[in-house]
Each structure stands twice: as structure tokens, then as C-alpha cells.
Amino acid sequence: xxxxxxxxxxxxxxxxxxxxxxxxxxxxxxxxxxxxxxxxxxxxxxxxxxxxxxxxxxxxxxxxxxxxxxxxxxxxxxxxxxxxxxxxxxxxxxxxxxxxxxxxxxxxxxxxxxxxxxxxxxxxxxxxx
Amino acid sequence: xxxxxxxxxxxxxxxxxxxxxxxxxxxxxxxxxxxxxxxxxxxxxxxxxxxxxxxxxxxxxxxxxxxxxxxxxxxxxxxxxxxxxxxxxxxxxxxxxxxxxxxxxxxxxxxxxxxxxxxxxxxxxxxxx
Amino acid sequence: xxxxxxxxxxxxxxxxxxxxxxxxxxxxxxxxxxxxxxxxxxxxxxxxxxxxxxxxxxxxxxxxxxxxxxxxxxxxxxxxxxxxxxxxxxxxxxxxxxxxxxxxxxxxxxxxxxxxxxxxxxxxxxxxx
Amino acid sequence: xxxxxxxxxxxxxxxxxxxxxxxxxxxxxxxxxxxxxxxxxxxxxxxxxxxxxxxxxxxxxxxxxxxxxxxxxxxxxxxxxxxxxxxxxxxxxxxxxxxxxxxxxxxxxxxxxxxxxxxxxxxxxxxxx
Amino acid sequence: xxxxxxxxxxxxxxxxxxxxxxxxxxxxxxxxxxxxxxxxxxxxxxxxxxxxxxxxxxxxxxxxxxxxxxxxxxxxxxxxxxxxxxxxxxxxxxxxxxxxxxxxxxxxxxxxxxxxxxxxxxxxxxxxx
Amino acid sequence: xxxxxxxxxxxxxxxxxxxxxxxxxxxxxxxxxxxxxxxxxxxxxxxxxxxxxxxxxxxxxxxxxxxxxxxxxxxxxxxxxxxxxxxxxxxxxxxxxxxxxxxxxxxxxxxxxxxxxxxxxxxxxxxxx
Numbered sequence: 001x002x003x004x005x006x007x008x009x010x011x012x013x014x015x016x017x018x019x020x021x022x023x024x025x026x027x028x029x030x031x032x033x034x035x036x037x038x039x040x041x042x043x044x045x046x047x048x049x050x051x052x053x054x055x056x057x058x059x060x061x062x063x064x065x066x067x068x069x070x071x072x073x074x075x076x077x078x079x080x081x082x083x084x085x086x087x088x089x090x091x092x093x094x095x096x097x098x099x100x101x102x103x104x105x106x107x108x109x110x111x112x113x114x115x116x117x118x119x120x121x122x123x124x125x126x127x128x129x
Numbered sequence: 130x131x132x133x134x135x136x137x138x139x140x141x142x143x144x145x146x147x148x149x150x151x152x153x154x155x156x157x158x159x160x161x162x163x164x165x166x167x168x169x170x171x172x173x174x175x176x177x178x179x180x181x182x183x184x185x186x187x188x189x190x191x192x193x194x195x196x197x198x199x200x201x202x203x204x205x206x207x208x209x210x211x212x213x214x215x216x217x218x219x220x221x222x223x224x225x226x227x228x229x230x231x232x233x234x235x236x237x238x239x240x241x242x243x244x245x246x247x248x249x250x251x252x253x254x255x256x257x258x
Numbered sequence: 259x260x261x262x263x264x265x266x267x268x269x270x271x272x273x274x275x276x277x278x279x280x281x282x283x284x285x286x287x288x289x290x291x292x293x294x295x296x297x298x299x300x301x302x303x304x305x306x307x308x309x310x311x312x313x314x315x316x317x318x319x320x321x322x323x324x325x326x327x328x329x330x331x332x333x334x335x336x337x338x339x340x341x342x343x344x345x346x347x348x349x350x351x352x353x354x355x356x357x358x359x360x361x362x363x364x365x366x367x368x369x370x371x372x373x374x375x376x377x378x379x380x381x382x383x384x385x386x387x
Numbered sequence: 388x389x390x391x392x393x394x395x396x397x398x399x400x401x402x403x404x405x406x407x408x409x410x411x412x413x414x415x416x417x418x419x420x421x422x423x424x425x426x427x428x429x430x431x432x433x434x435x436x437x438x439x440x441x442x443x444x445x446x447x448x449x450x451x452x453x454x455x456x457x458x459x460x461x462x463x464x465x466x467x468x469x470x471x472x473x474x475x476x477x478x479x480x481x482x483x484x485x486x487x488x489x490x491x492x493x494x495x496x497x498x499x500x501x502x503x504x505x506x507x508x509x510x511x512x513x514x515x516x
Numbered sequence: 517x518x519x520x521x522x523x524x525x526x527x528x529x530x531x532x533x534x535x536x537x538x539x540x541x542x543x544x545x546x547x548x549x550x551x552x553x554x555x556x557x558x559x560x561x562x563x564x565x566x567x568x569x570x571x572x573x574x575x576x577x578x579x580x581x582x583x584x585x586x587x588x589x590x591x592x593x594x595x596x597x598x599x600x601x602x603x604x605x606x607x608x609x610x611x612x613x614x615x616x617x618x619x620x621x622x623x624x625x626x627x628x629x630x631x632x633x634x635x636x637x638x639x640x641x642x643x644x645x
Numbered sequence: 646x647x648x649x650x651x652x653x654x655x656x657x658x659x660x661x662x663x664x665x666x667x668x669x670x671x672x673x674x675x676x677x678x679x680x681x682x683x684x685x686x687x688x689x690x691x692x693x694x695x696x697x698x699x700x701x702x703x704x705x706x707x708x709x710x711x712x713x714x715x716x717x718x719x720x721x722x723x724x725x726x727x728x729x730x731x732x733x734x735x736x737x738x739x740x741x742x743x744x745x746x747x748x749x750x751x752x753x754x755x756x757x758x759x760x761x762x763x764x765x766x767x768x769x770x771x772x773x774x
Contacts, residue, residue: 001530001531001534001621001622001623002622003622003624004622004623004624004627014646015646018646018672022672025626026624026625026626026627027534027538027623027624027625027626027627028624028626070223070224073222073223074223077219077222077223077386078222088772088773089773090206090773091773092227092770092773093202093206093207093226093227093228093773094199094202094203094206094226095199096226096227096773097222097223097225097227098221098222098225098226098227098228098229099222099227100227101766101767101769101770102766102769102770102772102773103766103769104769104772105646106646106647106648106649107646107649107672107765108648108649108671108672108673108762108765109671109672110670110671110672110673110758110759110762111649111671111672111762111765111766113626113630113762114626114630114758114759114762114763114766115762115763115766117624117626117627117629117630117631118630118634118763118766120623120624120627121617121618121619121627121630121631121634124617124618124619124620125608125617125618126384127604127618127620128335128604128605128606128607128608128609128612128618130401130402130405130492130493130494131493132493132495133493133494133495133498143259144259147259147285151285154497155495155496155497155498156405156409156494156495156496156497156498157495157497206773217385217386218386219386220386221383221386222386225386230379230382230383231379231382231383231385231386232379232382233382233385234259235259235260235261235262236259236262236285236378237261237262237284237285237286237375237378238284238285239283239284239285239286239371239372239375240262240284240285240375240378240379242375242497242501243371243372243375243376243379243497243501244375244376244379246495246497246498246500246501246502247376247379247501247505249494249495249498250488250489250490250498250501250502250505253488253489253490253491254479254488254489255771256475256489256491257475257476257477257478257479257480257483257489257722272388273388276388276414280414328610328611329610331609331610332610335606335609335610336609346514346515347515348515348593349515350512350515350614351515351589351593351594351613351614351615352586352589352590352593352613353586354515354613354614355609355610355612355614356608356609356612356613356614356615356616357609357614358614359508359511359512360508360511360512360514360515361508361511362511362514363388364388364389364390364391365388365391365414365507366390366391366413366414366415366504366507367413367414368412368413368414368415368500368501368504369391369413369414369504369507369508371504372500372501372504372505372508373504373508376505376508457739457740460738460739461739464644464735464738464739465738477722479743480718480722480723480742480743480744481715481716481718481719481722481742482715483742483743484738484739484741484743485737485738485741485742485743485744485745486738486743487743513642515593517659517660517663517750517751517752518751519751519753520751520752520753520756541755542753542754542755542756543663543667543752543753543754543755543756544753544755629755629759630755630759633753633755633756633758633759633760634759634763636752636753636756637746637747637748637756637759637760637763640746640747640748640749641737641746641747643733643747643749644733644734644735644736644737644738644741644747
């Protein structure tokens with residue numbers, strides 16, 4: 001069985017590592033990127049393969065997690081979105097996309113894995129009707 | 130007991146009437162506006178009084194329901210938002226705000242009232258902690 | 259604005275009246291039927307117009323509420339379904355359809371109206387993506 | 388069809404009136420009481436008939452809404468509970484009962500009716516399994 | 517502490533392996549079967565021990581996942597049910613059981629584990645009242 | 646990245662071990678205690694550091710899981726709470742705190758991890774507004 005693929009956007013290398021390890025241990029293939037600009041490129045070229053996006057909110061590379069998630073949803077309206085953040089997410093009610101969640105740093109790997117997996121199952125179940 | 134106040138944005142006069150009637154019969158005081166520009170003005174001047182926003186998505190007046198809801202949430206992050214639409218809401222997953230709902234036209238007055246009331250109770254309950 | 263149309267299946271005339279009154283007062287147009295066989299006919303001929311089904315579980319006419327709901331969902335997979343019952347609904351976990359609810363008799367008109375309206379809004383909102 | 392019965396606990400006469408009107412208009416029979424001590428008595432003598440409790444948090448009569456709800460749940464574990472309050476409900480996360488909601492005053496009658504009805508349907512649906 | 521037991525129904529040996537590994541790594545004891553007929557036998561003889569069912573929809577052995585889940589719920593009304601599928605689950609709204617979810621193949625092991633665990637906790641929590 | 650810290654209250658040493666292993670494997674740092682009195686002390690001295698509480702209901706040490714959870718919520722109103730129990734949790738509807746869940750023993754480690762992680766994400770997401 002091939003693995004579902006997740007875009008992971010995180011500029012802090014150590015956090016990226018923890019997140020990637022947790023998601024891979026759970027059976028996801030991870031596309032890790034550190035710049036917002038790269039993330040947008042991955043979305044434009046590989047959206048059909050993606051089962052979810054995990055993105056930090058504050059990012060280098062001329063854009064941010066809000067824009068990445070919005071672009072992802074324009075391309076695939078039911079794509080699961082998990083935002084991660086270490087400075088709170090006061091803008092989420094205004095700038096987040098519907099049916100997304102926020103995971104505050106520092107987080108346990110299992111929290112990220114559970115958050116993503118829960119959204120993927122909701123999308124799978126809703127897609128049936 | 131004074132009544133909670135709701136901003137209602139709808140450019141079709143007959144639909145506006147049905148919606149206003151339903152909300153008022155349910156015990157809400159309604160601020161009805163027909164232009165997006167007016168809606169934005171009401172938000173800027175009376176946000177503190179508002180308990181919710183019901184907004185059509187496609188609107189005259191140089192803006193739309195997505196922008197109205199986003200601006201409302203910038204001013205009051207837990208404000209209940211109900212979008213109404215007669216041409217579907219394919220953009221909702223990308224442009225809607227979190228914890229909002231979509232009501233498709235033609236709708237029953239009770240659907241609008243229930244949708245708004247459910248979101249107000251969720252906001253009231255979450256505000257406790 | 260035309261009204262959304264709901265199929266209401268209930269063999270007890272007095273209960274049918276209460277339910278019909280409540281739904282109509284809330285802005286729904288009601289198609290009332292008292293036999294399961296009629297209900298199945300309405301589904302086959304008018305499914306495209308329907309916004310929801312409210313059905314008693316135990317019914318005369320050679321079928322029951324479980325079969326009506328299942329047939330409705332075969333024709334329109336996201337149709338809201340409310341089951342009503344006066345002898346409990348012990349079979350619901352095995353025979354009910356997903357995303358349906360149970361309303362026990364005697365019920366308040368507002369309970370039926372809220373149950374139906376809540377499911378219609380969920381369907382409207384999910385249909386966007 | 389007889390009507391489901393709800394215990395309504397509210398010491399401000401005008402608010403009691405608005406709430407009672409809204410619930411009765413929705414098809415509930417209301418037992419209105421103004422003292423916590425009376426509420427506890429009604430629970431002890433008529434619990435079997437009750438379909439829900441709506442209670443103000445701060446009350447005269449030697450007790451409060453937290454105690455009323457807790458006592459109600461000891462007698463009937465799945466009874467719907469709606470708390471109402473005009474000074475916030477900061478204690479809800481510590482003192483409220485599970486599966487209850489908070490409605491902040493001033494509220495629209497429809498909000499109270501929707502909150503109660505939603506909880507009654509959840510209880511009806513869960514009682515099936 | 518003994519482990520909770522889950523019936524896993526999957527006819528593709530490699531997928532069965534991935535699923536079994538994920539569930540066992542999460543602390544569940546797995547009863548793996550490849551035929552629908554075997555699954556029905558396990559339900560009839562060991563239902564009391566089971567904490568959940570994970571079943572593929574399309575199966576050899578004269579029956580399918582819809583029938584397995586329905587039979588399981590007849591025997592134990594609050595049993596958690598996860599359907600898995602590689603060709604979508606267009607019949608789920610008509611043929612699935614309430615409070616079940618769909619997991620689309622290919623899935624990550626963590627998705628299956630999270631889906632099952634979430635349903636078990638809901639059942640545990642609802643069983644209290 | 647430091648790890649989020651969870652208070653784990655369990656008097657049976659073998660169960661404590663299974664739970665601690667599961668939570669640590671998921672990336673949480675666990676403060677394990679076996680007496681209710683110790684648990685209350687940890688809450689009073691280290692509440693600011695805690696991301697969640699997992700507590701058995703029946704405990705030695707002059708108190709129980711209901712009191713621990715209530716005290717935790719007085720100190721931190723949005724703290725995630727998971728109750729564990731081997732004799733059912735018939736008192737949960739009256740004595741549990743809102744937005745908590747019950748996990749029945751024997752449980753799989755993944756169930757505990759998923760239950761806790763789900764509540765932490767809900768708290769993280771609600772904290773944004």
C-alpha cells in the first residue's frame with residue numbers, strides 16, 4: 001500500500017524534524033519545506049497527490065501559513081489543514097480556513113499526528129456524499 | 130430584557146424581508162443593510178453591540194460577504210457568522226471564516242434562525258473559558 | 259423566495275398535524291403522507307425538490323421508516339433525515355442512516371424544527387466542498 | 388400529543404416571562420420557579436416527567452444553578468441542561484455538568500429554544516444505543 | 517492490563533498486514549479475517565469481547581462490509597465501526613451505520629488507529645449515561 | 646522543542662506504566678502520581694506548566710478523580726481532562742467537568758493518546774479567539 005502524502009511547512013529545522021518524524025512514524029510520506037514560496041510551488045505542482053497540509057503560520061519567503069492554506073483550498077477544497085504556531089494564533093478566526101485546527105508549539109508528535117489524521121478521516125467520510 | 134443585535138446583509142429586498150421577519154420573530158433586533166459598503170460601516174461603528182452577522186455572499190457595493198465576515202472577525206474574533214447564497218458557495222472552504230456555516234437559498238426562516246442561534250450558543254459557551 | 263420542501267411521514271393524524279404546523283410555521287412547505295408506500299412514491303417522483311425527510315419509524319403500508327430513509331439516501335445521498343418514534347429506537351444504531359437523528363414522541367414542535375434545520379444547514383455547508 | 392415538560396429556574400420576573408413565552412411558543416410545557424430551593428423540590432418530586440432544565444446560575448434560595456444541574460443529573464443522567472447568566476460563566480469549566488451549554492443574557496427567545504431543543508435531540512438520539 | 521480486541525476484516529493480505537501492525541502497535545489485540553463469512557462467524561461467537569470493528573467494504577465470501585457492520589450493531593448497538601475502501605464509499609450515506617466513519621485507501625496506519633480510537637472514546641463516554 | 650507536560654494520576658502500578666509509556670511514546674512528558682493528595686499538590690504548584698490531566702476516578706489518598714479535575718479547572722479553565730475507569734463512570738454526567746471524556750479500562754495506549762491529543766488540539770484552537 002503506498003502512503004498518503006502530506007506537505008509540511010516549518011522553518012525551524014529542529015521542529016521540522018520532530019514533526020516529520022512523528023508523521024512518518026504514523027505512516028505518512030512527508031514533503032518538508034522551509035520557505036513559504038516553496039510551499040506554494042509544491043501546491044501548484046503536486047496538489048493532486050496531497051492528503052493534507054501542516055503549516056507554520058509565521059514563515060520566511062514572502063508569504064505566511066494563512067496564504068498557503070487558502071491557496072491549498074482553492075486548488076483542493078476539502079484538503080485537511082493544520083496550522084502550527086508558537087506565538088498564538090489570534091488571527092485564526094479571521095484568516096484561517098474553515099474546518100482547520102491550530103496546534104500550539106511546543107507540541108507532542110502525537111498531537112500533530114492525531115490532529116491531521118482526524119481531519120483526513122472527516123474529509124474521507126464527507127467525500128462519500 | 131433588551132434584545133441581541135444582528136447585522137443582516139442582503140441585497141434582494143424580498144429575501145431581506147423574509148430573513149428579517151424570521152430573526153425578529155425569534156427575538157433578535159436586526160440591522161438590515163443592502164450594500165456591502167454599508168455593512169462594513171456598521172461593523173466599524175457598532176461592532177461592540179453585535180451578537181452575530183448574517184451575510185449574503187454576492188453583493189453590490191464594491192465588496193462581498195467573504196470580506197464582510199473577515200472584517201467582522203478582525204474586530205470581534207468570536208462573532209457568529211452565517212453566509213447565505215443562491216449560487217452555491219464553492220469558495221467557502223478557501224474564503225470562509227472558521228466556525229461559520231452556509232445556508233443555501235431558498236431557505237426556511239427557521240433554518241436561518243437555528244443556524245444563527247446555534248453559533249451564538251457555541252460562542253457564549255466557549256467564552257466561559 | 260419559494261420555500262424548501264420536506265416530506266413528512268406520520269400515520270397518527272394528530273401528531274401529523276402538530277408536526278406539519280411546526281414545520282410550516284418555520285417556513286417549510288410540507289408534503290404530508292400517512293402510508294409508507296406513499297412515502298416511497300413521493301421519493302421516486304419528487305426527490306429533486308426535497309430538502310429533507312421527517313419519518314416515523316413504525317408505519318402502516320408494507321414498509322417502515324428505516325426503508326424510507328435508506329431509499330431517500332440512495333436517491334439523494336446528502337438528504338437530511340429525522341426519525342420520530344414513540345417506542346424508542348433501539349434499532350437506530352443498526353438500521354438508521356449516517357448523519358440522521360432521532361426525535362422521541364411526545365416532542366415539542368420546536369424540537370422537530372430545530373433538528374431538521376440543523377441537518378439542512380450541515381448539508382448546505384458540506385455541499386460547498 | 389402531550390407536551391414535553393421543562394423546568395425553568397429564573398429569579399428575574401421579566402426574564403422569566405420572556406423565557407417561558409419562548410419555550411411555550413415552541414411547544415414545551417414550562418414549570419417556572421424563582422427560587423433554587425423550589426427548583427430542587429421540583430427535581431425531587433417530578434424528575435420522571437422532565438425533558439430538560441433551563442437554569443439561571445446566580446439564584447436566591449440558598450443554592451445556585453450549578454447545584455441544581457448537578458442534582459438533576461444525579462437523578463436523570465442524560466437530562467439536557469442549559470445555564471443562563473448575565474455576568475458571564477467563568478466557573479462553567481469547573482462547575483458545569485458535561486454536555487451542557489451556556490446562554491448569555493440578554494438572549495433572544497429563539498436562542499434558548501434552539502439550545503434546549505438541540506440538547507433534547509442529542510439525548511433522544513444517544514438513548515437509542 | 518489486558519488489551520481491547522478489534523475485529524479487522526480485509527481481504528488484501530498486504531493491507532491487512534499494515535492495518536494489523538498499526539492497531540497492534542497502538543495496543544489493540546487484532547482478530548484478522550479475510551472473508552466476510554468468517555467475520556460474521558466471529559461476530560456471532562465473540563461479540564462480547566469486541567471493542568470495535570474495522571472492515572473493508574468490498575469483500576469476498578458472499579457478503580460485504582455493510583452487512584458486517586449492520587450485524588455487529590444488531591448484536592452490540594454501540595460498537596465502533598470503521599469502514600475502509602479503495603473505490604470510494606458512495607453507498608455510505610444509504611448503507612453505512614450511524615456514528616461510523618470511512619477511511620479511504622491508501623491510508624496511513626495512524627489514520628486508522630486515530631479513527632478507531634476516537635470512536636471507542638465516544639462510545640466509552642456515552643456509555644456513562 | 647521541549648515537550649508538553651501531562652499529569653497522570655493512576656494508583657495501579659501496571660496500568661500507570663502502560664499509560665505513561667503510551668503518552669511518552671507520543672511525545673508528552675509525564676508527571677506520574679499514585680495518590681489523589683499528590684495530584685492536588687502538583688496542580689497547586691505546577692499548574693502553569695501543564696497541558697492536560699489524565700486521572701483515574703477511584704483513587705486512594707482522601708479524594709478522587711472528580712475532585713482532581715474540578716480543582717484543575719478552577720486553576721486553568723481550559724485544561725484538557727481525560728478520566729479513566731474500570732468500573733464504569735455512572736457519575737460522569739453529574740460529577741465530570743464539561744469537555745472531558747471517559748476512557749474505560751482496559752484501554753489501548755493509543756486510545757489514551759488520541760483522547761488526550763484531541764482535547765489538547767480543541768483547547769489550542771479555541772484559545773485563539
